[in-house]
Amino acid sequence: MAIPAENRFESDPDEVLPDGHGLPDGWSVAAPDPGDPADVAALVHLLRAHEEAARGWASADDDTVLVEISEVGVRTRENLLVRDRRGDVRAWGSVHDRAAGRMLYSHVVARDLRDDVAQRCSEVLFAWAEAQAREVGAARGLPVQQIDTGAFAGDDRQHRWLAAAGFERVREWWQMSRPVEAAEADLVPDPVTWEARGVRFRLVRREEVDGVRTGMPDVDDLRAVHEVLEGAFTDHFNSREETFGEFVHRLREDPGHRWDHWWLAERVDDEARAGHGGTPEPCGALVGTHLESEDGPDGSYVEYLGVLASARGRGVAKGLLRTVVADAAARGRDRVGLEVDASSSTGADGLYVSMGWQTRYVTESWHKDVPVE
Structure with a gap:
């Protein structure tokens, strides 16, 4: 599970920003100090104020x-970070080398700044970026190189x-949520493993200690999840190839990451086994996280749900969601949350609505292609 060998970005702002940034006298730019609790607290405050103003409620915390x-x-x-003359954080940019040709970018500017100063920070x-x-x-x-950034739908x-x-x-995304009742623990025979219509749904395998899954996951299972998702999203909007190492490293960064929230769906019918060397054929995957x-109670989130085209129509997606x-x-x-492409041609939104999901708020993708000199 190799991760990138080195950071491809330039860490020194002076090397990439033009001389004379045009900020007010005494203002400065610098990287944050992750070991400084004051920097973390300032960024949480900045991000929560941004969410409150743009979406109506805040969710960011230290882990975010x-x-x-x-x-x-x-x-x-x-x-x-952009700091004012007192050293307070007033703006924050973050870039993420997400996959070949796709760089994610986050752009946050304090909401209480004078318009001209806020625009200059921007x-x-x-x-x-x-x-x-x-x-x-x-x-x-x-x-x-593509820059892929987001905005809340109401953030003028x-x-x-x-x-x-x-x-x-370029795109809208519906951020959906579904309430969960205690009685729904019986929706499937056992979330660890169950079968229906020639498909087995199971957690990725992990090492067991005294019958309890406490160890690292099986690498072959993780590769199967990666391969299924890469195959399932090949024709989806802005899909970019991501190596196995990049995929696992990125998902493990998520504060809600849990190995016992990764599921595989496998065809176990005779036809599938015959075409797959006698073994079950991976055909779907769901990667969840802990919210x-x-x-109040915690929730779960569907980070990824993918089904290979060859297995569609067999109830694989519905089985993974159940x-x-x-x-x-x-x-x-x-509750269980998820995101769906508002313009998807797969009809996924119809499935989600039929199973009780409702849109809570809407986000947007904005893109810019930057020529590499």
């Missing part, structure tokens, strides 16, 4: 910030800045 700035993500991420962050796109694109040997200020910086709004709550709901109910959780 640390996954971006801590040593865990140092090989695939870089960050830039322009500095965009200039830095484009420079980082050229750095990572050159390191990957690409002629063009962010939309205005993105359009002015040359970004194009912690500040108050499994994660039953698992959440058994754990005493009260």
Whole structure:
């Protein structure tokens, strides 16, 4: 499970930002200090205020910030802070070398700044992000590097800045949630493993100690999950090839990562075994995470759900969704969340709605292609 050998970004802001950033006198730019609790607290406050203003409610916490700035993500991420003359954090940019040709970018500017100062902070962050796109694109040997950033659907200020910086709004995403009742623990015979219509649904295998799954997962199972998802999303919007090492490293960064939230679906009928050397044929996968709550019950989240085209129509997606709901109910959780492409041609949204999911809020993808000099 190799991870990237080195950071492809430029860590020194002075190397990528033009001389004279144009910020007010006494303001500065620098990388955050992940070991400084004050920096972490400041970024949590900044991000929560951004969420509150743009979405209506906040969810960011220490873990949300640390996954971006801590040593865990140092090989695939870089960050830039804008500080005022008192040293307070007023803006934050974060880039993530997500996959070949795709760089994720987060752009947050304090909501209480005067408009002209806020816009200048925004322009500095965009200039830095484009420079980082050229750095990572050159390191990957690409002629063009995509910057992929997001915005809440109602955030007019962010939309205005993105359009002015040359970004194009390309997609909407429905952020959906479904309530979970305790009785739904019986939706499937056992979330660990069960079968229906020639398909077996099971957790990825892990080492057992005294009959309890406590060890690392089976690498072959993880590779099967990766291969299924790569195959299932080949024709989906903005799908980019991601190596196995990049895939596992990225998902393990998530604060809610749990190995016992990864499921495989396998065809076990005679036809599938005959075409797969006599062994079950992986045909679907679901990667879930644990959603912690500040108050009240926790939840589960469907990070990935994919079914190979050859297995569609067999109830694989529905079986995996029933499994994660039953698992959440058994754990005493009260909801399962997921994201769906509002323009998807697969009809996934119809399945989710039929199974009780409702849209809670909407996000958008904005893209810009940066020529690599």
